[in-house]
Amino acid sequence: MKKQYRVGQHIKVRVTGIQPYGAFVETPDNTEGLIHISEIMDDYVHNLKKLLSQGQTVRAKIISIDESGKLNLSLKDNDYFRNYERKKEKRSVLDEIKETETYGFQTLKERLPYWVKQSKRQMQDETD
Template sequence: MSIEVGSKLKGKVTGITNFGAFVELPEGSTGLVHISEVADTYVKDINEFLKVGDQVDVKVMNVGKDGKIGLSIKKAKDNYKSESGNKNHRSRNNRNDRQQENFEQKMARFLKDSEDRLASLKRHTESRRGGRGARRG
């Protein structure tokens, strides 16, 4: 079986980095699943979704002239929908995705939102006080 763009294959996760996961494909070739192609939701830590040795279904997204293979796990799913819909359609899908999140995903999203709000609050408070410890003479 040759590796062609658009084909769906089974592979084994052989390595994980902070930017993605390496997947061994049939015939011994290896491809990379970028962190943005792991799940439909935001992935802060890829280790929450994959482990070395996991068997995964992947879709071949591109094959470079240098032999590098770009893969996607989220697009290999049968129920994957492209983002070409209108804005209301996307927000409706986003709500459905949130209902199907597991606890770790909900907690990661909550922590990110909380950190963003806290940073915004600190910026606002510092600007009211004069910020950065400046003293008036």
Template structure:
């Protein structure tokens, strides 16, 4: 049987099961595949259930086809998951404070105008 799926191709797949290490998926013509947890997005994912659910249909990229025809897939180029990564890039002001910064009323007073200006640019 010749496999019709090729490396680099984008396909829609349905999530059929979720394990701590990845999500099992199936194509409309019943070819099975796996999206490893490291292929969902570039950020660290602790709980795959926060991003995928059984029955969900997602667009995935074929990164490999095994000899038995099973697919290894990636969601890293899926626009939805890319947008989710960008949201995480915006850190709160508190996360940006360095341990070496003197934290007190005077240093907060000095930083406040910078933080307000940045917040206004984001909105």
């Protein structure tokens, strides 16, 4: 017997397949659904396989149900993916270089020691 689902409901689903445009999922009662790549997180997702894997169970929100009963889902309310997005908000050394560097030719040999020291400092801050 199929369960009745409603828009806005949060449910656990298992990833059954991954395509470049999204992840196919299935509920415990075998109702099929799709999490479109644009519904993973607000940031651009380059490679879905870095975030989801086949067989993985995730908590998703139902955003619509089509006529055949298939679910369209979103992970944007999922705390794990929201936290992943926040980690990406941390600035990288490259962002700082782009903002602070004056454009012109400087050899790598001149700038490399500074960049290495800055990267090590940032890595140390992240592990603390």
